[in-house]
Amino acid sequence: MKKLIYFTVLNLVVLSTFSQLPGSGISLESNVLDGVYIQEHIPTKRVVQYPHLREADVMWGKRVWRVIDLREKMNHKLYYPLEKLSDRLSLYDVIYYGAIDQGSLTVYDLNGLDLDDKFRFPVRPANGNISDDDKSSYKSLRDELISISKMVPKAEPWLTPNAQALDEIPISQWLSEKRATPFASWAFGWLSRGGFGTSSFEPFEASLLHLAWNQAVGPQAESPESWLVTKGAGEVAKILGEELKDDIELSSPVQEITDGQESIETFYGFGVNKTVNSSAVIVAIPPALRQKITFSPGLNGEYRQLLQRSPMGSKFKVFAVYAEAFWREEGYCGLGRGNLQILEEIADSGPVESNPGIMVSFVAGNKAAALNRLSDTEQRRLILEDFVRYLGPKAAEPLDLVVQRWIDEQWTTGGYTAFRTPGAWTGFGTTWQQPHGRIFWAGTEESTRWPGYFEGAIEAGIQAVDRAAAALDGGGN
Numbered sequence: 248m249k250k251l252i253y254f255t256v257l258n259l260v261v262l263s264t265f266s267q268l269p270g271s272g273i274s275l276e277s278n279v280l281d282g283v284y285i286q287e288h289i290p291t292k293r294v295v296q297y298p299h300l301r302e303a304d305v306m307w308g309k310r311v312w313r314v315i316d317l318r319e320k321m322n323h324k325l326y327y328p329l330e331k332l333s334d335r336l337s338l339y340d341v342i343y344y345g346a347i348d349q350g351s352l353t354v355y356d357l358n359g360l361d362l363d364d365k366f367r368f369p370v371r372p373a374n375g376n377i378s379d380d381d382k383s384s385y386k387s388l389r390d391e392l393i394s395i396s397k398m399v400p401k402a403e404p405w406l407t408p409n410a411q412a413l414d415e416i417p418i419s420q421w422l423s424e425k426r427a428t429p430f431a432s433w434a435f436g437w438l439s440r441g442g443f444g445t446s447s448f449e450p451f452e453a454s455l456l457h458l459a460w461n462q463a464v465g466p467q468a469e470s471p472e473s474w475l476v477t478k479g480a481g482e483v484a485k486i487l488g489e490e491l492k493d494d495i496e497l498s499s500p501v502q503e504i505t506d507g508q509e510s511i512e513t514f515y516g517f518g519v520n521k522t523v524n525s526s527a528v529i530v531a532i533p534p535a536l537r538q539k540i541t542f543s544p545g546l547n548g549e550y551r552q553l554l555q556r557s558p559m560g561s562k563f564k565v566f567a568v569y570a571e572a573f574w575r576e577e578g579y580c581g582l583g584r585g586n587l588q589i590l591e592e593i594a595d596s597g598p599v600e601s602n603p604g605i606m607v608s609f610v611a612g613n614k615a616a617a618l619n620r621l622s623d624t625e626q627r628r629l630i631l632e633d634f635v636r637y638l639g640p641k642a643a644e645p646l647d648l649v650v651q652r653w654i655d656e657q658w659t660t661g662g663y664t665a666f667r668t669p670g671a672w673t674g675f676g677t678t679w680q681q682p683h684g685r686i687f688w689a690g691t692e693e694s695t696r697w698p699g700y701f702e703g704a705i706e707a708g709i710q711a712v713d714r715a716a717a718a719l720d721g722g723g724n
């Protein structure tokens with residue numbers, strides 16, 4: 248959720264005391280001069296106090312607000328470091344720790360689009376009465392996960408030190424061996440069911456190695472979900488489809504791919520099969536669906552085993568449409584997370600500058616299967632009950648409630664993406680990304696950067712084209 252955060256010059260002065268001044272050129276550990284001169288300027292620099300200003304002396308005044316866009320190069324020093332260092336925090340971390348951990352900083356909301364600058368809407372972080380024990384249990388496990396993830400080679404996770412042991416242990420078992428508190432266990436469950444956009448599995452379905460790989464290839468500190476696509480993600484497919492319409496045949500799934508001596512023949516369509524001949528083929532569908540295609544010659548057995556250990560996550564996406572984004576009027580940004588019966592997360596997904604108000608949520612993991620067994624009316628009742636828990640009684644009657652059951656879509660079969668079951672990486676991982684003759688693999692699951700995201704799908708596509716070109720004629724054509 249993007250939020251413009253205004254803070255005063257006074258706050259900046261207070262905040263600057265969080266980070267230490269750079270060294271003076273003398274190593275603190277050894278007291279040795281580490282450089283060619285003693286740096287006196289920065290360590291001795293002091294904050295200059297504003298002189299007292301009499302109101303009667305003010306002839307004219309103007310308040311200047313600035314939106315600090317951390318994506319801009321000149322602001323990168325405020326954006327980095329992504330993970331806190333002993334002597335440095337990013338601006339986001341400074342605000343986060345001031346507002347959430349220390350309670351020493353008040354963040355104000357703009358109240359939707361009214362751009363209210365009167366400090367009327369303090370954002371009160373609701374910590375849900377999380378105890379210190381719960382916080383420290385979660386934080387120490389999170390730190391351990393991050394340090395394991397730093398040892399994971401992104402393209403070869405099976406080569407991680409101690410990979411076998413890490414791949415044998417399901418996340419749930421690791422949590423119980425580490426005596427995670429119930430809150431920390433839930434928080435890791437939330438992460439694995441979808442908090443990481445690269446994942447969507449129950450903590451008992453995947454290994455610690457797979458979770459660490461998720462963190463390595465999609466580091467959450469880089470805020471991967473800070474952009475909202477105007478009109479929704481479906482627009483991307485529509486725009487691409489418009490550009491490529493002469494080359495796309497809809498409702499014509501590929502059934503068979505045969506590599507003959509001369510060329511590769513691809514059979515597609517329902518009923519009357521159509522064919523296309525080519526020198527190479529790129530298959531850009533999720534691993535589980537590749538098993539629906541008949542390959543000739545057949546796929547390598549080890550690779551097939553990997554495909555069978557790469558199921559899609561269970562996921563529904565839910566949209567509740569309201570006449571107005573009433574939560575914005577009440578000073579809320581609309582982001583919520585909690586261990587509720589069905590919806591573990593909600594986010595404002597509506598148009599920024601107009602109505603209607605749209606709340607998005609997900610049903611993930613085994614909750615999706617359990618919900619799927621109920622009638623539509625019962626599903627609607629349970630989903631709305633949770634929206635009300637997050638947003639209050641106004642959420643009970645949306646104009647529309649759309650439930651997209653990805654597990655029911657036969658050409659996708661789940662979401663957000665595929666995962667690997669325990670033991671899959673170390674048992675069969677070496678076949679991952681390996682072409683089958685002149686057949687190359689794409690799709691988001693093939694990426695070593697942001698798999699599970701659109702970004703991963705694009706990177707994997709580029710990688711597959713490069714590999715196919717290199718294999719055909721050394722990349723010259």
Ligand SMILES: Cc1cc2nc3c(=O)[nH]c(=O)nc-3n(C[C@H](O)[C@H](O)[C@H](O)COP(=O)(O)OP(=O)(O)OC[C@H]3O[C@@H](n4cnc5c(N)ncnc54)[C@H](O)[C@@H]3O)c2cc1C
Nearest residue numbers: 500501532536564653658662663690691699700701702704
């Ligand atoms: C609920 C949900 C929310 C998500 N949210 C985000 C998000 O906020 N940000 C983000 O970056 N990503 C998000 N994702 C993930 C994103 O949608 C995927 O990473 C991305 O779509 C993957 O692209 P792809 O091209 O690899 O595969 P797909 O988009 O699955 O495309 C594969 C295509 O192949 C077709 N196909 C299947 N079998 C055959 C066959 N035999 N012959 C021909 N065609 C076939 C399918 O119909 C499909 O159109 C989300 C996913 C879900 C399910």
